[in-house]
Amino acid sequence: MTTKIEQKAIIEGLLFVVGDEGLESKQAADILQIEVAEADELIQEMKEEYQSEARGIEIVEIAGAFQFTTKAKHISYYERFVESPTTSSLSQAALETLAIIAYKQPITRAEIEDIRGVKTEKPIQTLSSKQLVKEVGRAEGTGRAILYGTTRDFLEYFGLRALEDLPSLPEQSGEESIEAEADLFFENFQDVINTDDKEEGN
Missing domain, CATH: 1.10.10.10 (Winged helix-like DNA-binding domain superfamily/Winged helix DNA-binding domain)
Incomplete structure (x- = not known):
């Protein structure tokens, strides 16, 4: 007892x-x-x-x-942390999570974790604090899990006019692993980031 x-x-x-x-x-x-x-x-x-x-x-x-x-009442301190130079950029974990949300939205945290194979609570918190993702509803079924999607700030952050500007994902065979799928999301998303960086440098 x-x-x-x-x-x-x-x-x-x-x-x-x-x-x-x-x-x-x-x-x-x-x-x-x-x-x-x-x-x-x-x-x-x-x-x-x-x-x-x-x-x-x-x-x-x-x-x-x-x-x-x-x-x-402590929000001002959290904002100071988010705006600090050491937290201004996104980690690879956050970028991978953001890529999956961008391509698969609306999506639950559990579904993201199935794809990435690791916990994603912290990356999602980071993305939410930077207003790149938001809650867009609740999934059907037991628990009514939160559904995540990208924001308008996400489009502006990466210089996208619309989600359709994300590079298309090639067809996946049924035998490919979830890890390979996650890598593909990230690689395609990284293409957008690199293109945006080059345009800013011109």
């Missing part, structure tokens, strides 16, 4: 793992093997605990699911 402290620790870990997909009280209850009312009570207590001045994040409820988010 797990203690209340341990149950909260497990929920905290689950909130970290699920990221912006969110965690429903029923999901937490099923995993902890407790009643939904008990899970909801634990999460509500945790929400209050995270209101402490010593915490930089809080728990919020969005569309019936709970998730971690930064506190609004």
Whole structure:
């Protein structure tokens, strides 16, 4: 039998793992093997605990699911971080994620991770903070996962008039691996970046 402290620790870990997909009280209850009312009570207590001045994040409820988010009163510091020279450029992980979103949108984080083969929570957060991608809806089915798409800023950032300006992807054979598909996305997307850089240099 797990203690209340341990149950909260497990929920905290689950909130970290699920990221912006969110965690429903029923999901937490099923995993902890407790009643939904008990899970909801634990999460509500945790929400209050995270209101402490010593915490930089809080728990919020969005569309019936709970998730971690930064506190609004600290936003100026986050903006300073995003605008700093060390974070002005996009990492390869962010570019690969952005390429997949650009070609496959609307797409869920889980679908992006299936293609890349690694977690993409941080790259998506980076792209969202730079306003290159945004939430464009919710997928059908259990969990109603968030769907991501590119923004107008994305087009302006890479000098594109429309998504149709992205280079076309050649037909893929059924035997090609997901890793090869991800590489193809990135290579084609990199062509756009390189072309844009050359035009800026002229």
